[in-house]
Amino acid sequence: MENIxxxxxxxxxxxxxxxxxxxxxxxxYKSSGILNFAQGTIVILNAFVFYSFTIQLGxxxxxxxxxxxxxxxxxxxxxxxxxxxxxxxxPILAVIILTLAFSEFLKxxxxxxxxxxxxxxxxxxxxxxITILNIVTLDYSRIAFLVITFFxxxxxxxxxxxxxxxxxxxxxxxxxxxxxxxxxxxxxxxVVTWIISCITAAAGGILVTNVMGIxxxxxxxGFKAMAVALVGGLQSLPGIIIIGPAMGIIEFLSAxxxxxxxxxxxxxxxxxxxxxxxxxxxxxxxxxxxxxxRI
Amino acid sequence: xxxxxxxxxxxxxxEIAFVxxxxxxxxxVLGLFVTFALPxxxxxxxxxxxxxxxxxxxxxxGLTLLxxxxxxxxxxxxxxxxxxxxxxxxxxxxxxxxxxxxxMAGLAGGIVGLIFGLPALRIKGFxxxxxxxxxxxxxxxxxxxxxxxxxxxxxxxxSILGFSFNSDFRIYYLIASTCFAxxxxxxxxxxxxxGRAFIAIRDHDIAANTLGVNVYFYKxxxxxxxxxxxxxxxxxxxxxxxxxSVDHYSLTNCxxxxxxIIVGGMxxxxxxxxGVFFILGIEEMGIVIAxxxxxxxxxxxxxxxxxxxxxxxGLVLVLFIMIEPRGLVHRWEIIKTSIRIFPxxx
Amino acid sequence: xxxxxxxxxxxxxxxxxxxxxxxxxxxxxxxxxLGANGAGKTTILKAISGILHHxxxxxxxxxxxxxxxxxxxxxxxxxxxxxxxxxxxxRRIFEHLSVEENLLTGAIxxxxxxxxxxxEKVYTYFPKLASVRKRTAGYLSGGEQQMVVxxxxxxxxxxxxxxxxxxLGIAPLLIKEIFDILNAINRDEGISMLVVEQNARIxxxxxxxxxxxxxxxxxxxxPSDKIKQNEDIxxxxxxxxxxxxxxxxxxxxxxxxxxxxx
Ligand SMILES: Nc1ncnc2c1ncn2[C@@H]1O[C@H](COP(=O)(O)OP(=O)(O)OP(=O)(O)O)[C@@H](O)[C@H]1O
Ligand SMILES: [Mg+2]
Numbered sequence: 001m002e003n004i005x006x007x008x009x010x011x012x013x014x015x016x017x018x019x020x021x022x023x024x025x026x027x028x029y030k031s032s033g034i035l036n037f038a039q040g041t042i043v044i045l046n047a048f049v050f051y052s053f054t055i056q057l058g059x060x061x062x063x064x065x066x067x068x069x070x071x072x073x074x075x076x077x078x079x080x081x082x083x084x085x086x087x088x089x090x091p092i093l094a095v096i097i098l099t100l101a102f103s104e105f106l107k108x109x110x111x112x113x114x115x116x117x118x119x120x121x122x123x124x125x126x127x128x129x130i131t132i133l134n135i136v137t138l139d140y141s142r143i144a145f146l147v148i149t150f151f152x153x154x155x156x157x158x159x160x161x162x163x164x165x166x167x168x169x170x171x172x173x174x175x176x177x178x179x180x181x182x183x184x185x186x187x188x189x190x191v192v193t194w195i196i197s198c199i200t201a202a203a204g205g206i207l208v209t210n211v212m213g214i215x216x217x218x219x220x221x222g223f224k225a226m227a228v229a230l231v232g233g234l235q236s237l238p239g240i241i242i243i244g245p246a247m248g249i250i251e252f253l254s255a256x257x258x259x260x261x262x263x264x265x266x267x268x269x270x271x272x273x274x275x276x277x278x279x280x281x282x283x284x285x286x287x288x289x290x291x292x293x294r295i
Numbered sequence: 296x297x298x299x300x301x302x303x304x305x306x307x308x309x310e311i312a313f314v315x316x317x318x319x320x321x322x323x324v325l326g327l328f329v330t331f332a333l334p335x336x337x338x339x340x341x342x343x344x345x346x347x348x349x350x351x352x353x354x355x356x357g358l359t360l361l362x363x364x365x366x367x368x369x370x371x372x373x374x375x376x377x378x379x380x381x382x383x384x385x386x387x388x389x390x391x392x393x394x395x396x397x398x399m400a401g402l403a404g405g406i407v408g409l410i411f412g413l414p415a416l417r418i419k420g421f422x423x424x425x426x427x428x429x430x431x432x433x434x435x436x437x438x439x440x441x442x443x444x445x446x447x448x449x450x451x452x453x454s455i456l457g458f459s460f461n462s463d464f465r466i467y468y469l470i471a472s473t474c475f476a477x478x479x480x481x482x483x484x485x486x487x488x489x490g491r492a493f494i495a496i497r498d499h500d501i502a503a504n505t506l507g508v509n510v511y512f513y514k515x516x517x518x519x520x521x522x523x524x525x526x527x528x529x530x531x532x533x534x535x536x537x538x539x540s541v542d543h544y545s546l547t548n549c550x551x552x553x554x555x556i557i558v559g560g561m562x563x564x565x566x567x568x569x570g571v572f573f574i575l576g577i578e579e580m581g582i583v584i585a586x587x588x589x590x591x592x593x594x595x596x597x598x599x600x601x602x603x604x605x606x607x608x609g610l611v612l613v614l615f616i617m618i619e620p621r622g623l624v625h626r627w628e629i630i631k632t633s634i635r636i637f638p639x640x641x
Numbered sequence: 642x643x644x645x646x647x648x649x650x651x652x653x654x655x656x657x658x659x660x661x662x663x664x665x666x667x668x669x670x671x672x673x674x675l676g677a678n679g680a681g682k683t684t685i686l687k688a689i690s691g692i693l694h695h696x697x698x699x700x701x702x703x704x705x706x707x708x709x710x711x712x713x714x715x716x717x718x719x720x721x722x723x724x725x726x727x728x729x730x731x732r733r734i735f736e737h738l739s740v741e742e743n744l745l746t747g748a749i750x751x752x753x754x755x756x757x758x759x760x761e762k763v764y765t766y767f768p769k770l771a772s773v774r775k776r777t778a779g780y781l782s783g784g785e786q787q788m789v790v791x792x793x794x795x796x797x798x799x800x801x802x803x804x805x806x807x808x809l810g811i812a813p814l815l816i817k818e819i820f821d822i823l824n825a826i827n828r829d830e831g832i833s834m835l836v837v838e839q840n841a842r843i844x845x846x847x848x849x850x851x852x853x854x855x856x857x858x859x860x861x862x863x864p865s866d867k868i869k870q871n872e873d874i875x876x877x878x879x880x881x882x883x884x885x886x887x888x889x890x891x892x893x894x895x896x897x898x899x900x901x902x903x
Pocket of ligand 2: 682683684730805
């Protein structure tokens with residue numbers, strides 16, 4: 001019983017990060033119709049940059065965090081200016097391969113810059129646990145995870161639903177041309193979308209490497225987040241916010257209870273299996289809306 | 296292919312004929328001759344490059360059919376190759392004849408491909424791409440956990456009628472023949488009813504359905520055939536390596552394969568050849584340059600060898616898709632046309 | 642206010658759709674643009690609002706002037722900021738937003754100051770919208786959606802409205818209601834309008850001046866009352882015929898009259 005609860009909380013904390021990362025590329029997908037397969041690599045790139053700021057350059061933690069987020073924003077801006085323009089309207093295969101090739105390219109660069117060893121991330125939160133009612137034991141970093149991602153998602157929700165630029169993003173994702181015709185600067189919306197997406201990637205990177213260590217393999221979190229997004233329904237932000245933590249919990253539970261049966265590795269597999277099952281029975285995801293296609 | 300003006304087809308069988316002009320006959324015979332004489336004249340390094348190229352072409356031809364012709368994106372291609380290798384290698388070990396092993400590897404790849412192609416009946420585009428990516432991880436997991444794992448299988452040099460393929464020189468002939476056989480097979484598929492059905496599905500599956508193309512059947516067949524190639528190529532690769540391990544079948548390679556068909560213009564056989572040689576050439580350049588860069592930047596030397604080829608190919612693909620998303624064959628057509636109509640081109 | 646001078650429009654650099662037309666809208670005026678399907682009416686509006694750029698179309702000859710400034714190279718958001726609001730063909734609402742959010746998108750380009758009073762103004766013109774303000778716009782009826790789209794454009798504080806077939810797929814009674822409201826908007830706000838319509842009778846009743854477009858050329862223009870009196874217009878656009886039921890004789894003459902225009 002105690003164990004289950006611990007797994008659930010740990011899974012919840014991890015799953016929130018999936019939601020955070022997924023929000024990033026779902027926004028891009030909604031506004032420009034491009035699914036960015038390089039998101040996971042951007043997450044880990046930001047983590048490496050954070051590592052350099054803190055450990056290698058010795059910049060104080062808070063400033064390093066801000067600098068990393070700024071780096072993320074800059075990266076988003078550059079990618080939008082440099083690549084996106086050419087991508088809109090291209091065949092899907094070209095989009096997929098371009099983002100994947102870009103991701104491999106970044107991985108190569110990271111390989112050169114930071115090597116292939118697992119680097120240990122700077123300690124963000126004090127070590128230690130609290131025990132609640134003798135049932136659940138939580139370490140501080142998990143609590144921090146939960147609180148921070150929750151907080152970030154709330155901020156994002158407010159931004160998306162209450163501000164003008166959020167409204168412009170929604171309008172653009174519904175109908176790009178109509179958005180232009182009412183005076184929305186669509187290109188600017190795209191830039192903002194990419195910037196937000198890369199900032200969430202940076203936040204996700206800083207958080208997730210704090211427990212996993214910094215290593216190129218962490219990039220696969222991007223694919224897991226993508227599985228979350230597809231299971232939730234690509235257009236549905238609420239769906240993603242719900243499915244992320246759910247996926248995290250299932251992941252941890254299956255790692256705990258299925259791993260002994262198959263000697264390990266279930267954690268990294270479960271999101272993909274769930275995705276395949278969901279896609280067969282509900283191709284547009286659990287909360288997504290059906291896409292109507294006419295000839 | 297090149298076709299002089301003044302040549303008209305007066306019936307359909309001419310239109311779809313395998314070889315259409317005397318010139319093409321000459322090229323075909325010449326090409327085969329050069330390929331088979333090649334190992335006598337080139338150094339071992341170059342031979343290895345060609346071996347790699349022919350293996351890759353075999354795999355990429357499958358993608359040409361599946362993705363280029365039928366429009367079904369597969370990010371699991373290397374996983375299907377691994378299936379072929381992991382099924383074929385133990386069979387080879389038990390002394391099953393090589394040809395049979397190749398067929399079994401192809402069938403295994405094809406059947407697994409068919410199973411993981413099932414979602415294609417309901418989804419397409421990004422969704423399908425990601426579903427096949429998921430398939431990649433699932434298959435990898437299964438292979439690692441139940442079929443020999445990361446260590447994999449030892450593959451003995453196979454033999455046909457007592458002729459043992461026990462050196463790179465000899466393996467070259469095995470691989471080139473396999474590649475040509477598969478090329479011939481591809482050509483035949485694309486020029487028959489099936490090829491046209493694939494293209495109809497790629498261009499618009501719902502419309503194809505209303506025109507009487509059995510979309511479900513042909514989509515699954517595209518997966519089966521495309522992954523058959525993967526299975527064969529996977530086994531051939533493991534024969535060349537002498538070892539079947541999941542690490543030889545990485546996602547990166549799969550990305551490069553898809554990049555190759557884009558570079559080559561997606562749906563033609565000549566495009567597949569062109570794309571493979573182009574990308575492998577770039578990779579080779581990276582491999583050659585990496586040690587030199589390592590001397591220049593000794594502090595980075597450790598990761599140089601692994602990283603530089605990837606950086607090269609990744610960057611080239613990114614730039615290529617941005618500048619010429621329709622591929623080298625498209626560019627080649629333009630150049631050819633402008634030469635043919637020379638003084639009047641612009 | 643708005644002038645098109647010798648405008649020629651091409652799609653994809655080759656398809657010549659508008660073949661040199663000149664047209665003018667005066668401040669406060671309502672101008673209608675009539676023509677058969679495919680005549681190029683929508684294309685003209687797109688050329689003015691800049692949406693053409695998104696369809697690989699271009700003003701290849703001539704120019705478009707708005708308040709003394711050349712606008713044919715501008716992006717849609719820039720023409721909108723200049724005061725030209727294009728209500729596109731086929732009710733392009735933001736389906737997943739609520740009615741009120743739809744209206745608010747029209748005000749994104751302006752400061753926050755008057756947004757609230759603008760919203761109230763839209764609700765006084767379209768009282769129906771006030772009662773469905775929280776509903777998802779995609780589920781509204783066609784007529785309500787048309788109101789949303791017009792209201793949304795009104796939120797952008799336009800000087801000139803480009804209306805593309807506001808009556809498309811709407812019941813006659815509701816069409817009349819919408820045009821009455823447009824009339825009121827024109828009168829109270831002083832917004833000029835350029836209206837494309839298939840329904841020539843309504844359009845000519847509604848407008849002060851009219852242009853008739855055929856195959857990318859203007860074949861007739863004049864004050865709406867005059868146009869209504871024109872024999873050809875009566876016959877081809879208003880469906881009135883002096884010879885009443887004996888139409889079968891006229892096929893040959895149709896042809897010759899059309900010919901004369903071109
Ligand atoms: N994006 C495009 N590319 C190529 N041709 C186009 C494009 N858009 C319109 N056309 C062509 O331009 C011509 C005029 O089209 P337009 O939409 O302006 O007609 P319209 O007068 O608005 O017709 P309707 O009354 O049916 O709306 C048509 O022949 C159409 O085929
Ligand atoms: Mg029109």
